[in-house]
């Protein structure tokens with residue numbers, strides 16, 4: 001199906017059949033086929049600039065912060081001393097931008113498979129790609145799954161900001177990837193992975209949480225609101241090697257002044273606690 005018609009972009013994907021989301025497009029800023037995926041950058045009338053990979057909306061200027069802040073600060077604030085952080089994926093730079101803000105983070109390593117996403121984001125999405133300018137960051141271009149095989153007991157936190165489980169991202173949702181992440185963590189380390197929405201992808205959420213529970217003594221699922229993702233919501237699976245961790249009781253709390261000075265627009269200590277509260281039908285489905 002042609003997803004760009006008469007100045008409207010429509011996201012159509014078999015992962016959420018029978019429903020769709022559309023943007024009115026002001027301008028197509030960039031289009032290319034990289035070695036891994038179709039890359040499209042749009043300027044839209046209501047959501048600002050939008051990054052689309054293989055026809056799937058990755059982030060929009062209007063609401064990206066709710067995703068980036070939550071996937072970064074939920075695990076960081078569940079760890080007592082998150083000095084060294086690994087980001088897998090995240091080619092737009094938004095997660096690096098957020099991780100770099102955390103006062104205890106000293107070193108960030110990022111592995112993104114597609115250097116063209118990085119370059120296109122630097123040119124058209126500087127509000128996110130600013131994350132690549134952090135002096136704390138070392139950026140590698142490569143496959144996160146392969147990278148993980150060569151690292152042992154090195155990271156306090158691993159954040160997987162991957163695309164949905166299609167193409168090169170499929171491996172990042174599998175049990176052997178969670179086992180590799182576990183080996184790459186220092187004692188008491190934490191992982192946090194994009195894990196879909198329960199409205200459209202209950203099976204994905206359930207499988208990813210099950211895998212995480214198999215590998216980690218503590219695991220949970222948390223959500224955030226992102227109006228331009230299918231159903232307006234997305235979730236994260238979090239696993240910790242620290243069996244004492246209480247996910248909805250952050251180890252580090254920020255004051256209102258801290259939140260303002262760190263330019264946190266979505267994440268707060270109250271939002272952190274609420275993110276782990278799930279509707280009854282979801283708890284039933286996930287056996288929680």
Ligand code: SAM
Pocket residue numbers: 036057058059067088089090091092111112113114117142143144145161162163164168169170171172194
């Ligand atoms: N926030 C977005 C979402 O949930 O839709 C994800 C954004 S980020 C652009 C996703 C990135 O993951 C893409 O740039 C893609 O190239 C990268 N990626 C996919 N598979 C990967 C892999 N195996 N190793 C490293 N990066 C990968």
